[in-house]
Amino acid sequence: MTEIKKILVANRGEIAMRILRTAREMNIATVAIFSEADRNAPHVRYADEAVCVGPAPSSESYLNTKKILEVCHHLNVDAIHPGYGFLSENAEFARKVEEANLIFIGPSPEAIEIMGSKLAAKQAASHYNIPMVPGTASAIEDREEAKRVASEIGYPILIKASAGGGGKGMRIVEKETEFDEQMDRAVSEAISSFGDGAVFIEKYITSPKHIEIQILGDQHGNIIHLFERECSIQRRHQKVVEEAPSISITPAIREDMGRCAIDVARSCGYYGAGTVEFILDENKNFYFLEMNTRLQVEHPVTELITGIDLVKQMIFIAEGKPLAFKQEELHLKGHSIEVRVYAEDPANNFLPDVGTLRRYIRPQGNGVRVDDGFEEGMEIPIYYDPMLAKLITYGQNREEAIQKMIRAIEEYHISGVQTTLSFCHFVMQHEEFTSGRFDTNFANRFFHPEYLNFTQNETEKELAAMISAYLMRQKTPHNAGQTEVQTHSISKWKTQRLSRH
Structure with missing residues (x-):
C-alpha cells in the first residue's frame, strides 16, 4: 500500500471543491489547476497550491495533459x-499518469477503455448473463443487414454512437423510411463529438426509467454496490433531477440489479468508484445500458443514504487498501434528492445562459446540502459545462426530501443568469413526479415554458430581496411587514404553480 500525501485535482468548479474538501479532512495536501477564465474561482483559493495551466478553452487548459503532468x-x-468530465474517462491520460509514476485515482486504463465503448462493454458483460436491450452486437457495417435486424426487433429503434454520451450521436428511428437519414446524422454527430463514427442499434424502449447502481471495487478483487439512483427526469437525454433510492423498484429487483452491476464491474477487472446504468421498462424488466468509469455528478444522494464518503473511498482504493465494509453491512437509510442548477433558460428550450452572478444566496437548514463552485459577483464562462451547483436534500422518507427540496429551491436566490431552479420547482410539485409514475419522457410530456411565465422578473425579485433585507435589519414592530413581504413572494410561486396541476 502507498500513502498519498499530495493530490492534484484535474478539474474545476463544484467537483474540484468537493474533492478538495475531502482531501483536507484526510490531511492530504492539495494542488488545484485553473484556466485564465477561472483565476478567481473558489477552488483556486481553497487548495494549498494552485497553478494556471492555460487559456480559457479547455483544450488549452483542463485537457492539457502535458502541462498537468509537468x-x-x-x-x-x-x-x-x-473528477468527472474533462480527462476522467480518458484511458490514454490514465495510462500517462501511471507511466509518470503517479497514482490515478480511478480505475485502470484497460477498464476505462473497455467501458468507454458501449459495444465493448456489452461484449464484456455478455459473459455474465446480464440482460441486454435487443439490438446489434457490433458496429454497423452493412446497412441492409442493420435494417433487417431493425425489422426483426421492431420499430421504433435507437441508433447510438458506441463512444457516445450525454445524448450525442443518438437518433430515434420510427420507421424504415427514416433509417438512412437518421443513420447519416448519428454517424456525423458521433464523428464530430467523439472522433469515432461507430454506431449500433437497439430496440427503443418508449417509456423507460433510467436507474443506475453505484459500485465500489478495490484492487484485491472485492466489489460491492451501494444501491440505486433514480435518474429519469432529464432534458435532451441529460439528467436534471436524481434521487436515491428509486421509488420504481422492488427489493427483489434491487438485489438482482445490484448483482448484475457487480458482474459488469467484474467483467473488466474494475476498481475504484463506478456506476452501472440500466433502463427499466413498463413491465419492470431491466437492461444493461452502459458503465461510467468515474465519479458521477449525482453521487451525493448515495452518500446521504449510506453515510459513505465516496471520494474518501476512492482515495483509499487508490492507495491499495481493501474495502472496509461488506455488502451485508450496507443498509439504506432515508431518502435523498438532487437537482442540478444549470445556467440555462427553461423557458427557451434550456439554452445555456452566460453573465454575472449579481445575486447568489444559498439555501440552508436541516437536510440541505449545496455543492457549488461559484460566488456572488463571478462571471459564468461560456467555455465549460453550464452547471452552477448541485442542490441536495435528505429526509427520513421521500415526501420529506421533496418538501425540503421545495423549501430549499424557494430560498435559493440567483440573479444575473437564468437557471433550471424554476423547472426543478415545477418537477417537485407535479403529481406525475410525486406519485412515481414519471419516466424519461417527463419533460417532453408535461413541461411547457408558459408554466414559468407567472414568476417575477429579475427586477421584481431584486426589489423584493432589497425590501426584505431592509426590513430584517429593523428592530421595530415593522417585523410584521417583513413577514408579509416574504410570505407574499413565496406564496405567489407556490399557489400559482399548484393551480396548474
Missing part, C-alpha cells in the same frame, strides 16, 4: 483525481 512533477504530487 505541474505534478514540479510540485511533488503523488496522485491525480480527475
Whole structure:
C-alpha cells in the first residue's frame, strides 16, 4: 500500500471543491489547476497550491495533459483525481499518469477503455448473463443487414454512437423510411463529438426509467454496490433531477440489479468508484445500458443514504487498501434528492445562459446540502459545462426530501443568469413526479415554458430581496411587514404553480 500525501485535482468548479474538501479532512495536501477564465474561482483559493495551466478553452487548459503532468512533477504530487468530465474517462491520460509514476485515482486504463465503448462493454458483460436491450452486437457495417435486424426487433429503434454520451450521436428511428437519414446524422454527430463514427442499434424502449447502481471495487478483487439512483427526469437525454433510492423498484429487483452491476464491474477487472446504468421498462424488466468509469455528478444522494464518503473511498482504493465494509453491512437509510442548477433558460428550450452572478444566496437548514463552485459577483464562462451547483436534500422518507427540496429551491436566490431552479420547482410539485409514475419522457410530456411565465422578473425579485433585507435589519414592530413581504413572494410561486396541476 502507498500513502498519498499530495493530490492534484484535474478539474474545476463544484467537483474540484468537493474533492478538495475531502482531501483536507484526510490531511492530504492539495494542488488545484485553473484556466485564465477561472483565476478567481473558489477552488483556486481553497487548495494549498494552485497553478494556471492555460487559456480559457479547455483544450488549452483542463485537457492539457502535458502541462498537468509537468505541474505534478514540479510540485511533488503523488496522485491525480480527475473528477468527472474533462480527462476522467480518458484511458490514454490514465495510462500517462501511471507511466509518470503517479497514482490515478480511478480505475485502470484497460477498464476505462473497455467501458468507454458501449459495444465493448456489452461484449464484456455478455459473459455474465446480464440482460441486454435487443439490438446489434457490433458496429454497423452493412446497412441492409442493420435494417433487417431493425425489422426483426421492431420499430421504433435507437441508433447510438458506441463512444457516445450525454445524448450525442443518438437518433430515434420510427420507421424504415427514416433509417438512412437518421443513420447519416448519428454517424456525423458521433464523428464530430467523439472522433469515432461507430454506431449500433437497439430496440427503443418508449417509456423507460433510467436507474443506475453505484459500485465500489478495490484492487484485491472485492466489489460491492451501494444501491440505486433514480435518474429519469432529464432534458435532451441529460439528467436534471436524481434521487436515491428509486421509488420504481422492488427489493427483489434491487438485489438482482445490484448483482448484475457487480458482474459488469467484474467483467473488466474494475476498481475504484463506478456506476452501472440500466433502463427499466413498463413491465419492470431491466437492461444493461452502459458503465461510467468515474465519479458521477449525482453521487451525493448515495452518500446521504449510506453515510459513505465516496471520494474518501476512492482515495483509499487508490492507495491499495481493501474495502472496509461488506455488502451485508450496507443498509439504506432515508431518502435523498438532487437537482442540478444549470445556467440555462427553461423557458427557451434550456439554452445555456452566460453573465454575472449579481445575486447568489444559498439555501440552508436541516437536510440541505449545496455543492457549488461559484460566488456572488463571478462571471459564468461560456467555455465549460453550464452547471452552477448541485442542490441536495435528505429526509427520513421521500415526501420529506421533496418538501425540503421545495423549501430549499424557494430560498435559493440567483440573479444575473437564468437557471433550471424554476423547472426543478415545477418537477417537485407535479403529481406525475410525486406519485412515481414519471419516466424519461417527463419533460417532453408535461413541461411547457408558459408554466414559468407567472414568476417575477429579475427586477421584481431584486426589489423584493432589497425590501426584505431592509426590513430584517429593523428592530421595530415593522417585523410584521417583513413577514408579509416574504410570505407574499413565496406564496405567489407556490399557489400559482399548484393551480396548474
